[in-house]
Amino acid sequence: MRGATTLSQTLAILFALLTALANALALTTQHIASTRKADHSSTWQLTLFLLRQPLWLLGWVALVGSLVFQALALHFGPISEVQPLLVSELIIALLLRRLWIHQRIRRLAWLSAGLTVIGLSVFLFASSPSGPAHVPGASSWVVPVLVCVGVTMALVLFARSGSPSRRAGLFAAATGVTWALEATFIKATTDTISSSGFVGALAHWPLYAFIVGGVVGLLCEQAALHVGPLKVSQPFIVIVDPIVSVALGVWLYSEKLRSGAGHLGIAGLGFLAMCVGVVALTQSAPSTMKAEIHRL
Numbered sequence: 123m124r125g126a127t128t129l130s131q132t133l134a135i136l137f138a139l140l141t142a143l144a145n146a147l148a149l150t151t152q153h154i155a156s157t158r159k160a161d162h163s164s165t166w167q168l169t170l171f172l173l174r175q176p177l178w179l180l181g182w183v184a185l186v187g188s189l190v191f192q193a194l195a196l197h198f199g200p201i202s203e204v205q206p207l208l209v210s211e212l213i214i215a216l217l218l219r220r221l222w223i224h225q226r227i228r229r230l231a232w233l234s235a236g237l238t239v240i241g242l243s244v245f246l247f248a249s250s251p252s253g254p255a256h257v258p259g260a261s262s263w264v265v266p267v268l269v270c271v272g273v274t275m276a277l278v279l280f281a282r283s284g285s286p287s288r289r290a291g292l293f294a295a296a297t298g299v300t301w302a303l304e305a306t307f308i309k310a311t312t313d314t315i316s317s318s319g320f321v322g323a324l325a326h327w328p329l330y331a332f333i334v335g336g337v338v339g340l341l342c343e344q345a346a347l348h349v350g351p352l353k354v355s356q357p358f359i360v361i362v363d364p365i366v367s368v369a370l371g372v373w374l375y376s377e378k379l380r381s382g383a384g385h386l387g388i389a390g391l392g393f394l395a396m397c398v399g400v401v402a403l404t405q406s407a408p409s410t411m412k413a414e415i416h417r418l
Contacts, residue, residue, distance in 0.1 A: 134199020137191045138207035144188035145208070146215040150222065152181035189308075196309040197316065200253030200377040205305055205367035209242055209360055209396065212403055219408060231406040238399030244392030250380040251371070257313060258374045260327075266373055267331075270303040270366070278342065281349075290350020291358050297342040298362025304335040306370050357404045361397050 154177055195204045213235045219225045274296045281292035310328035323329045346355035371377040379386070 130198045131203075134195050134204055135207065137195035137198065138204045139210060141188045141191040141195055142208050142211040143214050144184045144191055145211045146218055148181045148184035148188065149211075149215060150181075150218045151177040151184065154223070192305070193308050193312045196305060197312040200251045201305050201309060201371035201375060202249075202251040202253075202368040202377045202379065203246060205302065205371075206242060206245065206364040206393075206396075209238065209364065209400065212356075212360065212400060213239060216403070216407060225408050227408070228406050231403055234399045234402035234406055236399075238396050238403060241392045241394070241396030241399055245389050245396060246392075248380065248385050248389035248392055250385075251368070251377055253371065253375055253377040258310075262374060266306075266370060267303065270299055270370075274299050274338070274342070278345075281345070286350035287354045288350075290346050290355040293342055293346035293349060294355035294358030295362050297339060297346055297355075298359045299366050300335060300339040300342055301359070301363045302366035302370055304332065304339050305367055306374055307332040307335050309375070353404050357397075357401045360400050360404075364393075 192204070192208075195207075216227060216231060216235055220227050277292045277296035277299070281289045281296070283289075284292075307328055311323065311332045314323045314326045314328050318326065343359065346359065368379075372379065379389070
């Protein structure tokens, strides 16, 4: 039993890191492809141009891969472990900027990336998230879903006015809440497919909740990216998602964090250090993906 648990945990970590890699690759390739040529008079011309770009299509393949990897990670491991690991997307994206796009990265950005990794590692080691074989019943979902939906709606409502930074922050926070809830739907859908098969999953609600949650999450994310600067929206999404994910993992799936004031205190400090690293990294990383040496 212990060996099986160790294998599941290893697979969860591996697939979570592959999810982060796929997300970083999708962001990088699609951004490069969409900015290669800016003189398009219409959205239709831009769409036709992008459809002929292998990098842009590769980005969509990476996005599909990230969804598959995340589903596998959540199948093998607890939400409170998998979702925080997705923060590593920022560090992988920074490495792609340097090694692929050949951008010059400030020392502060590397230091911030290091702080993020250290904080994340301390949080996971001190909290030691674990998930028993617990499948929540249908009634257990009602209150958590209503709370998340209510918070998301309130954030979106408040984001209708204010400065660009305020609106971006609120939309990004709504995105983080939605993506955390979406992770629970992905896990539930994966479990349903595992027990009932792909066809059998059509008769159960998690698949449809997963689809709706994904659409809402994308709309909130696009709104956050559209109304304000990326340096505001990105840290909010990256930080809010794991916070809500840990709460939902404990609430819905009865996941356990290592008890004791000492462990929880160290875990909290690690998470705080990770948040500081994320904010500093998003502020110090290059503001664009323009290559200093064009080798694509």
